[in-house]
Amino acid sequence: xxxxxxxxxxxxxxxxxxxxxxxxxxxxxxxxxxxxxxxxxxxxxxxxxxxxxxxxxxxxxxxxxxxxxxxxxxxxxxxxxxxxxxxxxxxxxxxxxxxxxxxxxxxxxxxxxxxxxxxxxxxxxxxxxxxxxxxxxxxxxxxxxxxxxxxxxxxxxxxxxxxxxxxxxxxxxxxxxxxxxxxxxxxxxxxxxxxxxxxxxxxxxxxxxxxxxxxxxxxxxx
Amino acid sequence: xxxxxxxxxxxxxxxxxxxxxxxxxxxxxxxxxxxxxxxxxxxxxxxxxxxxxxxxxxxxxxxxxxxxxxxxxxxxxxxxxxxxxxxxxxxxxxxxxxxxxxxxxxxxxxxxxxxxxxxxxxxx
Numbered sequence: 450x451x452x453x454x455x456x457x458x459x460x461x462x463x464x465x466x467x468x469x470x471x472x473x474x475x476x477x478x479x480x481x482x483x484x485x486x487x488x489x490x491x492x493x494x495x496x497x498x499x500x501x502x503x504x505x506x507x508x509x510x511x512x513x514x515x516x517x518x519x520x521x522x523x524x525x526x527x528x529x530x531x532x533x534x535x536x537x538x539x540x541x542x543x544x545x546x547x548x549x550x551x552x553x554x555x556x557x558x559x560x561x562x563x564x565x566x567x568x569x570x571x572x573x574x575x576x577x578x579x580x581x582x583x584x585x586x587x588x589x590x591x592x593x594x595x596x597x598x599x600x601x602x603x604x605x606x607x608x609x610x611x612x613x614x615x616x617x618x619x620x621x622x623x624x625x626x627x628x629x630x631x632x633x634x635x636x637x638x639x640x641x642x643x644x645x646x647x648x649x650x651x652x653x654x655x656x657x658x659x660x661x662x663x664x665x666x667x668x669x670x671x
Numbered sequence: 672x673x674x675x676x677x678x679x680x681x682x683x684x685x686x687x688x689x690x691x692x693x694x695x696x697x698x699x700x701x702x703x704x705x706x707x708x709x710x711x712x713x714x715x716x717x718x719x720x721x722x723x724x725x726x727x728x729x730x731x732x733x734x735x736x737x738x739x740x741x742x743x744x745x746x747x748x749x750x751x752x753x754x755x756x757x758x759x760x761x762x763x764x765x766x767x768x769x770x771x772x773x774x775x776x777x778x779x780x781x782x783x784x785x786x787x788x789x790x791x792x793x794x795x
Binding site: 462503 | 737
């Protein structure tokens with residue numbers, strides 16, 4: 450899932466301090482799971498902003514809501530009858546949701562309330578780590594189910610670099626070497642012979658090198 | 672025990688301090704509390720394993736929020752007591768009340784003009 454973290458309150462205050470009517474819009478999707486932008490976080494941010502405005506002697510209206518998903522027009526449409534009541538909307542959705550909200554209500558100021566970070570997993574509550582870079586051409590079948598694009602700092606395709614030591618990456622002792630993980634996994638699976646077949650150079654046009662991407666599924670479209 | 676502690680304290684009972692969420696504490700300040708303390712069981716003695724540890728982290732987060740919005744994080748606190756420590760509870764409430772009296776009314780009450788009531792209302 451997409452992982453995000455709340456923006457520092459000071460940054461949000463700096464963006465909204467001149468408005469009088471604000472809507473804090475959470476998203477019930479990915480950002481709820483990583484506790485960065487769901488309904489609860491929307492209510493907390495709204496309460497914090499109300500305290501900020503009130504103690505400063507300003508009468509501001511700060512409401513909160515949460516949409517099922519902000520990356521779909523059908524759910525964004527739930528705001529259509531009330532969004533005009535606000536000067537600006539702080540979206541706690543991921544970067545996709547924030548942009549889609551701004552795209553749908555193009556005359557409304559839409560501000561981000563979270564920093565969207567990566568596609569990752571919940572290792573435990575409060576610990577999320579990256580697993581996928583959405584490169585557009587999955588090679589996990591070749592690498593024991595561990596992605597060298599996401600897990601190797603250099604995105605190496607044919608084994609570790611010289612910076613791998615003791616199972617750790619030279620970038621940080623807290624980062625396991627992706628290729629050490631792959632080697633150990635392939636060894637467990639009895640597939641070490643995969644190392645004898647070099648990977649072809651990767652086609653990065655399916656990743657960001659090809660510009661903003663679109664998926665067109667004619668079988669699904671009407 | 673008939674222990675005495677200031678009468679301007681409203682006690683809100685919860686099944687476990689882990690039930691107290693950040694939004695509850697912020698709402699107390701929005702509704703005009705000058706200070707709030709969360710009193711949970713002793714660390715390691717939570718009947719629900721870690722409720723009081725969650726509460727401790729939430730109180731810390733509320734302190735940070737209050738500092739950033741201009742109310743001051745010292746208006747909220749967390750204490751760990753057992754059910755047999757009534758004397759210490761009364762002492763803590765007296766301490767917190769006098770600390771809040773020194774700080775004065777919450778900026779929210781000053782801004783909304785409701786600070787005429789006796790300063791130092793503490794919700795526990």
